[in-house]
Amino acid sequence: MLGQNRFSSIKPGAFSGLHNLSDLDMPQNALTSLPPNVFQALTALRIMDLAFNKIQKISSKSFTGLDKLYFLNLDHNSIADIPPGTFQPLSSLQVLILDNNLLSTITAASFEGLSNLQELYVRNNGFGKLPKDIFKYTPKITQLALSGNKLKSMDGTSLLQLAGLREIFLHDNPWSCDCRMKTFLHWLSQSKANLSPIGALRCVSPHRNKGRPLSSLTGAELQCKAKGS
Known part of the structure; x- marks a missing residue:
């Protein structure tokens, strides 16, 4: 020692x-x-x-x-x-x-x-992005x-590389619960991995979803503003 x-x-x-x-x-x-x-x-x-x-x-x-x-x-x-x-x-x-x-x-x-x-x-x-091939x-x-x-978003397809994933910790990030999180929400619904603690992954933006657990949202609620709107 x-x-x-x-x-x-x-x-x-x-x-x-x-x-x-x-x-x-x-x-x-x-x-x-x-x-x-x-x-x-x-x-x-x-x-x-x-x-x-x-x-x-x-x-x-x-x-x-x-x-x-x-x-x-x-x-x-x-x-x-x-x-x-x-x-x-x-x-x-x-x-x-x-x-x-x-x-x-x-x-x-x-x-x-x-x-x-x-x-x-x-x-x-202090990182804010993860490349799609991060777990290559x-x-x-x-x-x-x-x-x-x-982290504001995560591409769910990147997690498909981790077939044996059992537990993932993602809380205390400034998640933007818009269209960029759709693939992650889809992965979450299909995966056997435990999101821990599941209620702690909460949206920081946009305003309509602020404070809501990501797991409580549907794909239809994860929308991005159209360009020019």
């Missing part, structure tokens, strides 16, 4: 010789970055907790050698961008926590290589948490 030690950096070679280490806990330090290849000696590592640090940048070289890692916690850092292929080395990862960072955009390439990911948590960031590389997700962001 290396938490709460105020480490601001990790020196190259710091983990040399620890080939059998399976759990690395370094929460509540002051790390601002992860040097390239810093964890490459930890070939047996399964769990890594880097929550409550000050990490700003990550790249694929940050995670070199961690092909057995299945749990990664980056909660409460200052990560503003996930370059394409960042998590490519983490082929065994099943749980990824990115809550409470500064992500204003995420794309499918942000999660490239995570073909075995089952739980993805990206709550309380993560087909095995069963639990998805995107609450507390700036």
